[in-house]
Amino acid sequence: MMRCEVRLGEVTVAALQARGLDAHAVDNVAAALSFLNMNPVRLVLTDLRMPGLGGRDLLASLQAARPEMPVVIMTAYASVRDAVALIREGDFDYIAKPSEIEDVVATIGRALKLRETEEDNRRLRQELREKFDFGRLLGTSEPFQRVLKHITDVCDSPATVLFHGEGGTGKQMIDRAIHDNSRRRDEPFIDVNCATIPENLMESELFGHVRGTFTGAIATREGRFALAHGGTLFLDEIGDMPLALQAKVLRAIQEQSFELVGGTRTVTVDVRFIAATHRDLRQEAAKGNFREDLYYRLNVFPITVPALREREADIEALSAHFLARYAASIGKRLTGFSRAALTAMSAYPWPGNIRELQNCIERAVIVAQATTVDFGDLPPYLFEGRPKLAPEQGFVGNLDEELERIERDIVTQALRDCGGIQARAAEGLGITERSLWHRVKKLGIRITRGAE
Numbered sequence: 001m002m003r004c005e006v007r008l009g010e011v012t013v014a015a016l017q018a019r020g021l022d023a024h025a026v027d028n029v030a031a032a033l034s035f036l037n038m039n040p041v042r043l044v045l046t047d048l049r050m051p052g053l054g055g056r057d058l059l060a061s062l063q064a065a066r067p068e069m070p071v072v073i074m075t076a077y078a079s080v081r082d083a084v085a086l087i088r089e090g091d092f093d094y095i096a097k098p099s100e101i102e103d104v105v106a107t108i109g110r111a112l113k114l115r116e117t118e119e120d121n122r123r124l125r126q127e128l129r130e131k132f133d134f135g136r137l138l139g140t141s142e143p144f145q146r147v148l149k150h151i152t153d154v155c156d157s158p159a160t161v162l163f164h165g166e167g168g169t170g171k172q173m174i175d176r177a178i179h180d181n182s183r184r185r186d187e188p189f190i191d192v193n194c195a196t197i198p199e200n201l202m203e204s205e206l207f208g209h210v211r212g213t214f215t216g217a218i219a220t221r222e223g224r225f226a227l228a229h230g231g232t233l234f235l236d237e238i239g240d241m242p243l244a245l246q247a248k249v250l251r252a253i254q255e256q257s258f259e260l261v262g263g264t265r266t267v268t269v270d271v272r273f274i275a276a277t278h279r280d281l282r283q284e285a286a287k288g289n290f291r292e293d294l295y296y297r298l299n300v301f302p303i304t305v306p307a308l309r310e311r312e313a314d315i316e317a318l319s320a321h322f323l324a325r326y327a328a329s330i331g332k333r334l335t336g337f338s339r340a341a342l343t344a345m346s347a348y349p350w351p352g353n354i355r356e357l358q359n360c361i362e363r364a365v366i367v368a369q370a371t372t373v374d375f376g377d378l379p380p381y382l383f384e385g386r387p388k389l390a391p392e393q394g395f396v397g398n399l400d401e402e403l404e405r406i407e408r409d410i411v412t413q414a415l416r417d418c419g420g421i422q423a424r425a426a427e428g429l430g431i432t433e434r435s436l437w438h439r440v441k442k443l444g445i446r447i448t449r450g451a452e
């Protein structure tokens with residue numbers, strides 16, 4: 001408590017002490033500063049106008065040394081304007097003098113409560129940051145923040161999580177983040193993509209097999225369920241799991257036990273299951289392509305990962321992240337994207353989602369000639385409105401043809417950018433002139449000299 005008028009200071013201190021607050025008065029700013037240095041103080045109550053160093057000096061010192069300190073200014077009516085100016089500068093409360101002691105107490109109570117709430121929030125945010133590190137998952141858009149909120153809720157629960165989302169939306173990355181932020185983080189994270197394992201090998205891949213069970217089973221081998229013991233098993237594209245195997249998987253999830261292929265011994269495990277699919281499992285179950293009981297067992301905590309076109313606000317940050325990564329990897333100096341490039345990327349629907357964006361930036365970084373990536377560095381199909389990936393099936397078409405198309409686009413663009421000068425285009429593409437010449441012939445590209 002700063003005392004400019006000794007009587008008022010003493011009266012106030014007495015009143016505060018009478019209400020159980022530990023209050024202390026000092027005579028001047030220098031004494032206040034030294035008191036603050038020596039004692040734990042939760043709030044400063046001060047006048048503005050004082051002999052010698054004034055309230056403004058005290059506030060300036062507090063701002064510099066103890067910015068978190070709540071300050072209540074008592075001021076005569078005439079200097080309220082000064083106080084208001086200061087309040088705008090910083091975070092102070094004020095009481096006009098003369099005032100009832102009850103008002104003083106109430107204002108102090110409010111300021112302390114506010115600071116307490118701020119501290120609680122800061123502590124909670126800090127705890128959340130320490131507990132959950134989703135730092136690698138980029139995205140501030142509302143739909144993505146909702147996903148982060150859901151995964152925060154579910155990290156430490158043993159519940160099965162079912163992710164639904166198109167290919168390339170980041171399902172695997174999010175699953176990994178759940179594991180890394182769960183109590184199981186030091187235990188194994190095993191993933192299995194049910195769409196890529198041949199049907200006849202899937203059972204042994206998941207549950208393991210006993211030696212000699214089938215040709216090639218030269219040794220007893222543990223499956224992914226056993227490898228995940230203590231940790232997390234991520235069943236990617238579970239909608240593609242053969243129907244015949246689904247009953248065994250359901251039992252393994254429900255009872256945390258299974259038998260090896262060709263064996264009779266029951267193996268018990270402690271595994272947390274996370275599954276993902278791009279299919280509508282409810283619909284698949286209705287059509288008889290997916291077991292209904294397994295669907296309900298998995299659907300305990302469903303989370304939909306939004307497509308990139310539904311989180312347009314994240315495109316710029318994701319692009320900047322991939323640009324920095326790829327530019328660094330090839331030692332190219334690129335500072336960002338031109339406005340036109342960003343506009344084109346925002347307008348494109350990204351059927352292949354973040355994976356497609358990532359590939360597009362990788363290519364753009366290679367072909368960019370200037371210090372920023374311009375729209376000419378982006379694949380032409382971005383402007384033609386003909387996405388090459390169908391939303392639900394991933395890539396459709398012939399891979400060789402597609403690669404050739406991409407190659408043709410890149411080479412044509414490079415030549416166009418260099419006004420048809422092959423030596424410059426070859427240099428920009430990081431290939432020899434001879435190699436460029438071969439490609440031009442193979443791809444049937446017509447070279448136009450000069451600006452088009």
Ligand SMILES: Nc1ncnc2c1ncn2[C@@H]1O[C@H](COP(=O)(O)OP(=O)(O)OP(=O)(O)O)[C@@H](O)[C@H]1O
Pocket residue numbers: 136137138139165166167168169170171172173174318354355358
């Ligand atoms: N939020 C994100 N921040 C940064 N990179 C991301 C994010 N989400 C995804 N990625 C990147 O995008 C690519 C695709 O992500 P991921 O493999 O997790 O998608 P997916 O949904 O599992 O795809 P699929 O179903 O086709 O396997 C990865 O290279 C990943 O690093």
